[in-house]
Amino acid sequence: MLDIPFPSPTEVAVVDTDLTEIKPIERRADxxxxxxxxxxxxxxxxxxxxxxxxxxxxxxxxxxxxxxxxxxxxxxxxxxxxxxxxxxxxxxxxxxxxxxxxxxxxxxxxxGPHNIPVIDDLAEAVNDVVLTMFSALTHARSKEVAAILEVLADALDTTDTTSAGHIAEQTEIGLGNTDARRIWRDLMATKTYRYQSEYAQMLRAEGEAKGEAKVLLMILDGRGVVIPDEVRRRITTCADTTVLETWCKRAIHATSLTDIFGTDDEQPEQG
Incomplete structure (x- = not known):
């Protein structure tokens, strides 16, 4: 009657009109x-x-x-x-x-890269930090992205800390699973910016802990201390830099794991 093309049905059934999601499907926008x-x-x-x-x-x-x-x-x-x-x-x-x-x-x-320019000049980045963020996100797979991220990180230090913190986190999310994301995480972890958010501070602490763990393992290997896989895993996943520093100091003169970790309560779990 309405002259609307519609596939000829082979079966017609009435379905439940309740559209409430009993079993939620995870939907999460970026x-x-x-x-x-x-x-x-x-x-x-x-x-x-x-x-x-x-x-x-x-x-x-x-x-x-x-x-x-x-x-x-x-x-x-x-x-x-x-x-x-x-x-x-x-x-x-x-x-x-x-x-x-x-x-x-x-x-x-x-x-995308077809309508957003490459911004790798600091003065231009300071003039428009949001456009610079989009430049980084859209050119994330290009060879220019490292330079874009460098000027973006510096430009954010010239704007208010709240907005800069939001843009910094949006940049990390938008870069997705790319090498550019690792470049940005390294910038946030190794440099000090006044706008750095709790997220950026967490990355820096995470980097410091990994560094302490690496030093500890080098000391133990150098002293010929046998490190079971379970102990090695516990050391590399420890996020407490204070604990790792204590273990490093003990490891300087250690000949066994007991010399480092002391009591069973302090010693990394084995198994």
Whole structure:
């Protein structure tokens, strides 16, 4: 009657109308930010996408509808891509419904190396730290990314600490599983910036603990102390630098593990 093409059904069944999720499916966006202006609130969902994935249609539709219902405000989906092919895919409308008559369409705002410039000049980075962050995220797989991250880290030190801390963490999240993420983590762990968040301080402490553990193992190996795998694992996973420093001091004159760890309570578990 409506002249809408529809596949001829081989079976028709009525399903439960209760859409409450009894068994929740984990849905987690990369970042959701709420912007408030004189016109009201506007939510921006940020997603980092490393390759085309048509399964994202359902996930993104869920994110958008959930945020819209929860906060009752307009929602924008921002997709960050690290290559032009993925950016081209992400920019296409994602539809749910009949091919010629979609019920729902998702239109993302897409940024990638094709429309975000490389910013590796400190003065330019200081002038626009947010654009510099997007430059780092979109060029994460390029050879210029190390220089971008260096100027971003320094530029963030010129803005207010709260905003800089948020941008620093957003950068780490947006870089995904790339070598650039390790470069950024090293910057946050080895350098001191006034904006460094608890996350960055944790990374620095984590790096110090790993360094202490490495020194301890070198001392033990040098003194010919046999280190069972279980003990080696306990040492390398210890995050308390004070404990590791104590063990290092004892290891200088140790001839056995007992000389280092003392009582059974102090000694790393073996098994």
């Amino acid at each position: 970042t959701i930010m709420m912007f408030t202006s004189l016109e009201g609130q506007h939510a921006v969902i940020t997603e980092s996408q490393s390759k085309p994935d048509d399964r994202k249609t359902a996930a993104w539709a869920h994110y958008i509808s959930h945020v819209h219902v929860k906060f009752g405000c307009p929602v924008t989906l921002l997709v960050i891509c690290q290559d032009e092919a993925t950016a081209t895919w992400a920019a296409l409308p994602k539809t749910i419904g009949l091919p010629d008559r979609p019920t729902l369409s998702v239109h993302a705002v897409v940024v």
